[in-house]
Amino acid sequence: MAAGRRAPPEPGGGPVLLQGVFGAGPSPGAASCSLALTPRELQVRGPGGSCGGSSAGPDAALRLADCVGSAAFPAASSAACFSLVCYPLRGPRWGSPARQRLERTFRVCLAPDAEGNLRIAQAWSRRIRELSVPVVPAQDERAHHAHEKVRDEDLSQWDTLVVMSGDGLLYEVVNGLMERPDWEDTMKKPLCILPGGSGNALAASINHYAGNDHVAKKKLLMNCAFILCKGLHTQMDLVSLSTASGKRLFSFLGFGWGFISDVDIDSEKYRRLGNARFTLGTLQCLAKLRVYQGRLSYLPVGPEQGPSTPSSRDPPGTLPNGQAGPVPLGTEVSGGALPADSLLVPLCQPVPGHWTVVPEEEFVSVYAIYQSHLGTNLLMAPAAGLHDGCIHLFYLRAGISRLALLKIFLAMARGTHLDLNCPHLRYVPVRAFRLEPRTAAGIMTVDGEALACEPVQGQIHNRLCRVLTGS
Incomplete structure (x- = not known):
């Protein structure tokens, strides 16, 4: 049994599940950034930022409740990439906030070979998908x-x-x-x-x-x-x-x-x-x-x-x-009672x-x-x-x-x-x-x-x- 998730009301990241330093874009010359994945958001820090322990907070936090998908794919020079697509609420100067598309891609070149980098990218992408659209439960464990x-x-x-x-x-x-x-x-x-x-x-x-x-x-x-x-x-x-x-x-x-x-x-x-x-x-x-x-x-x-x-x-x-x-x-309904x-x-x-x-x-x-x-x-x-x-x-x-x-x-x-x-x-x-x-x-x-x-x-x-x- 699965379900479509609504954004939780409370902010906050929670414990760090994955962290690493990756390129801040798909091109080989992109600047590096530090990523920390928590149960509720992907925290992004610029060069010199530390993952999970900075009291100043991340430079950007992408809420996983706003995420609709993530994918991993190979890149040039034995590297790999993973991306995520979000629709966060953004408020204009006038009027009500509206959801706008935001896509971020990160380049992985930590391993010496293409397969190793792709495995790292796939691990991040898979974890992001699991956290953004959880399943309850994956299967029936017993009768009833x-x-x-x-x-x-x-x-x-x-x-x-x-x-x-x-x-x-x-x-x-x-x-x-x-x-x-x-x-x-x-x-x-x-x-x-x-x-x-x-x-x-x-x-x-x-x-x-x-x-x-x-x-x-x-x-x-x-x-x-x-x-x-x-x-x-x-x-x-x-x-x-x-x-x-x-x-x-x-x-x-x-x-x-x-x-x-x-x-x-x-x-x-x-x-x-x-x-x-x-x-x-x-x-x-x-x-x-x-x-x-x-x-x-x-x-x-x-x-x-x-x-x-x-x-x-x-x-x-x-x-x-x-x-x-x-x-x-x-249907006869009275104060939460079942229909008569x-x-x-x-x-x-x-x-x-x-x-x-x-x-x-x-x-x-x-x-x-x-x-x-x-x-x-x-x-x-x-x-x-x-x-x-x-x-x-x-x-x-x-x-x-x-x-x-x-x-x-x-x-x-x-x-x-x-x-x-x-x-x-x-x-x-x-x-x-x-x-x-x-x-x-x-x-x-x-x-x-x-x-x-x-x-x-x-x-x-x-x-x-x-x-x-x-x-």
Whole structure:
């Protein structure tokens, strides 16, 4: 998980990490200068200055918070150079200060050979990059590490949280943010997903929403990196899930029970195969097709609340990075309390009378999805959007043949599975749902992560967080 850093408010250099004497420019005849690199700045002193111990301070201090890049490269006469580009704030005589480009290059000729000088230049350049754009953390060290990190970390210095992984790590991040006492403020920070897992459903969905062609692997990563560079973000719905055991979870992708969840979890042992793990898992689960018994209820989307008819009160969808959006519409917020599930009643009570109870109680699969893609190659809900205020509920009734089920999943790669008019497949847009398994059989998943099989209900919360998007 990485983040874009905001300049820290306090000045000061801190302990010296690197120091040396270099040429003050790329040409061989440039005057020498003393450099001292601290965690916050690159201190530059003219000839005769000492590094790190001068009480008079440096002649110039380049703040690393203003640095956007650094590079090392060979130079003539076996020397090497490293440069950095900064955009410091500079105040004119009149008006407000503005950022102006500043590039500084330093010549390294300490070693007797070109390779030695280039290694020195690369060491300085690499350290400058690490200090100007730190990473938190470089990788997950243990289960739920990302959840704990974002829950407890001081996030005031970050503008954007970037997660490079599959959907499971982002699920940890979202729930860690929602456990913070200042969740209302932190959820206004945009999230960015860079595909690094096997499913990458949200990354594929955002690529789809941006109007890009279907791509996978490195091309999908390139498209998502381009979206990160553009820095535009918009609001995204979350679904609040409540379980019979008292857990409350927040989901950005989908909740499942039955066949699809079986494929997801049973194929974990084939993770090294990448997206192909789901193909192999599908074939295995088809061979041992199971039926699950339970009661499914839902609150359908009304005509005035359809996914394609946003309210005229809704704020503009896309904002430049750094602008916080308003409190999400349709979300009850009071004094830092989590949004209330106003559409739900306790699981121990029957669903309200205006809900729909599915007459069948034997299912092959139930899946509630809120994004377009279930996986990189599975366009499950083509009509879905990031903030359409809708849960797209699919369920497969018992009695479907293995061949018909295989045809549905093959058509789902193109998003044409509903065109098959399979009598066992039902789709309905809803605002809330409840699933009550008759027994604790089968696997439940939320955003691709396993969940204990027990009664669960959930409702949509409009525009509860922000994500980087292509338009």
